[in-house]
Amino acid sequence: MKLDILAFAAHPDDVEMSCGATIAKYASLGKKAGIVDFTQGQMGTRGTPELRLQEAERSAEILKLAIRENLGFEDIYFTNDIDHQLKVVEMIRKYKPEIVFANAQKDRHPDHEKAAAIVKTAVFLSGLQKLETIIDGVKQEPWRPRSVYHYIQSTMLDPDFVVDVSDFWEQRNEAIYAFASQVHMPNSGGTETFISSPEFMLMLDARGKMLGQSIGAKFGEGFKVNRNLGVTDIFSLR
DSSP states (O other): OOOOOEEEESSTTHHHHHHHHHHHHHHHTTOOOEEEEEOOOTSSSSSHHHHHHHHHHHHHHTOSSSHHHHHHEOOOOOOSHHHHHHHHHHHHHHHHHHSSEEOOOOOOSHHHHHHHHHHHHHHHHHHHTTOOOTTTTEEEOOOOSEEEEEOOSSOOOOOSSSEEOOGGHHHHHHHHTTTTTTTTOOOOOSSOOTTTHHHHHHHHHHHHHHHHHHHSSSEEEEEEEESSSSSSSSOOOO
């Protein structure tokens, strides 16, 4: 299956909390979107790997994803090396996305920065004619996406562009709350973490409003790029 958008994430729920509304928006427009999670969040204080996978599948249904996969990397311990890069290359060549979303390049969680670097390298490697990857005994063809966009996570960064997601904010929130083991829920109990505090969801909501206001919309999601954005029609800019 060829995808229009393929989002990579160090952990299940990274995409939902950072660009879930953008995914939902383009899925509603008929674009095929998918998520590939690197880990099952094994080192997370709350929940279990098995539960995280179930929650990820529920979120996938809410966001209307075409596919969702998990690469089974070791949470915290995965490294930016050729073995991990090649696993990501296999996913890029398998789904041939036009656009790739990746973790934030600067963030409080070291896994996010590692994942961003792996994806950046893998996108380049995926286009190399002489780099061979094989899935199910079949040699894959090279593929290089048109663009790589890094979503913004816990650390606030100045975005290079903002997507108007006003009509998809509630759907995005529903997808986040599919991860009930991780976020703040009434009477959920358990050890409080950075993500499970009520302040965290308030912060995400406030950020969405702030980014939306910056482009004259109700809600927005921001992205960073590795190179200058090219414009062919200045009249289409908001």
